[in-house]
Amino acid sequence: MAENGKTIQFHVTRYNPERDAKPYVQTYAVPVREGMTVLEGLHYIKENLDASLTWRYSCRMGICGSCGMLLNGKPSLACNTQILHICNAELAVGPLPNFRIIRDLVPDLxxxxxxxxxxxxxxxxxxxxxxxxxxxxxxxxxxxxxxxxxxxxxxxxxxxxxxxxxxxxxxxxxxxxxxxxxxxxxxxxxxxxxxxxxxxxxxxxxxxxxxxxxxxxxxxxxxxxxxxxxxxxxxxxxxxxxxxxxxxxxxxxxxxxxxxxxxxxxxxxxxxx
Ligand code: SF4
Ligand code: SF4
Ligand code: FES
Structure with missing residues (x-):
């Protein structure tokens, strides 16, 4: 449980074209504190729950443009979006639409x-x-x-x-x-x-x-x-x-x-x- 008592269910789209016939959704429970970004939530998953989760990022400050993804249906930057600003309990995380998926949350730009x-x-x-x-x-x-x-x-x-x-x-x-x-x-x-x-x-x-x-x-x-x-x-x-x-x-x-x-x-x- 996080300091402020919130645990958010991250419903993340997974897809490995070498293994999966089509994308599917995997759910992870992420303890969330005030001010935590979606990017930090993904890092929590990778470090504690599932090392195979893949996404793209670099600057962590809304400058490089590499962490674009679909957050609760809206194309957004993961590093620029605070989890508690967009959800209370559930968060759907998917790759940007209109692009081929290279793997999980990584679109082919x-x-x-x-x-x-x-x-x-x-x-x-x-x-x-x-x-x-x-x-x-x-x-x-x-x-x-x-x-x-x-x-x-x-x-x-x-x-x-x-x-x-x-x-x-x-x-x-x-x-x-x-x-x-x-x-x-x-x-x-x-x-x-x-x-x-x-x-x-x-x-x-x-x-x-x-x-x-x-x-x-x-x-x-x-x-x-x-x-x-x-x-x-x-x-x-x-x-x-x-x-x-x-x-x-x-x-x-x-x-x-x-x-x-x-x-x-x-x-x-x-x-x-
Ligand atoms: S949403 Fe489109 S116009 Fe806006 S910064 Fe990203 S690529 Fe540029
Ligand atoms: S059709 Fe596409 S490019 Fe034109 S205004 Fe709508 S979203 Fe923007
Ligand atoms: S990591 Fe650079 S814009 Fe999000």
């Missing part, structure tokens, strides 16, 4: 990072960097404010685990990569928006999002990916219209002339009901 990489999550410059080592790219506080909240993302994948669109379309880019694309598009030092448009504007891109907002609700860092995606949609449409206005009348009728490169932008897909 590779598809998320592949999508992220495809969106060029760095500053793209059309011109060479300035040569003056003491030089700098000036940015006003207002310009910084436009993307700052998106820069707080720690790539934990909680938003991806909450997204209903990703649950039905595994090729959907998802809230984290799309919010990151918006973060760089909004950066005044960046020239890469046209390149990112080719990916964000495709049929598994921003227009797939139906603004359920679950991603923003669960984000442990206060990032608002749902808002970023709506901004992306708007910018895609504006870029498309701007491009269409620049085309010659004959191109508007027949498309770009033979031998001409296609415009460096994807058109928004037709609206579906």
């Amino acid at each position: 590779t598809p998320m990072f592949d999508k992220h990489r495809a969106l060029k999550p760095f500053i793209v410059r059309e011109e060479a960097e300035i040569n003056d080592p003491a030089g700098e790219y000036f940015q006003t506080p207002e310009q910084l404010e436009k993307y700052l909240q998106y820069a707080y993302c720690i790539k934990c994948g909680c938003c991806m685990g909450a997204c209903p669109t990703l649950a039905t379309d595994e090729r959907y880019l998802g809230p984290m990569p799309l919010a990151s694309a918006h973060r760089y598009n909004e950066d005044t030092r960046d020239d890469g928006r046209r390149l990112r448009n080719q990916v964000t504007g495709d049929s598994h891109g921003a227009f797939r999002c139906h603004y359920a907002g679950e991603c923003s609700r669960v984000c442990p860092k206060g990032v608002d990916p749902a808002k970023a995606i709506q901004h992306l949609k708007r910018q895609l449409v504006l870029d498309y219209l701007r491009l269409a206005r620049r085309r010659k009348p004959c191109e508007k009728l027949h498309g770009p002339g033979e031998g001409k490169p296609l415009p460096n932008i994807a058109a928004p897909p037709p609206r579906t009901v």
Whole structure:
């Protein structure tokens, strides 16, 4: 029994793909004190009850983004969640949804990072960097404010685990990569928006999002990916219209002339009901 008399039943999803046909739930009684995090509860299980339990973590302070898991149905960081803040007696602990399970509570985040990489999550410059080592790219506080909240993302994948669109379309880019694309598009030092448009504007891109907002609700860092995606949609449409206005009348009728490169932008897909 813990100091404050609480014992919480941890119902933990277990799965070893080399041994188990499918995931199952195992229950452990964990003595809990005030302020104890879910991560500490998992450590208690590993040290005292079952050394085979597997999960991923590193910083223990909500920075590295590696301990994302499903806690009583909500994607959360285990190190950033106090047990007694979310339950009185029972706690369901599972791996993040919408990812393949590597083992127990460890999701395979590779598809998320592949999508992220495809969106060029760095500053793209059309011109060479300035040569003056003491030089700098000036940015006003207002310009910084436009993307700052998106820069707080720690790539934990909680938003991806909450997204209903990703649950039905595994090729959907998802809230984290799309919010990151918006973060760089909004950066005044960046020239890469046209390149990112080719990916964000495709049929598994921003227009797939139906603004359920679950991603923003669960984000442990206060990032608002749902808002970023709506901004992306708007910018895609504006870029498309701007491009269409620049085309010659004959191109508007027949498309770009033979031998001409296609415009460096994807058109928004037709609206579906
Ligand atoms: S947007 Fe939030 S929930 Fe999504 S990966 Fe970044 S920090 Fe995690
Ligand atoms: S707002 Fe869009 S990205 Fe976020 S959870 Fe909903 S469908 Fe997914
Ligand atoms: S252990 Fe790093 S965010 Fe939880």
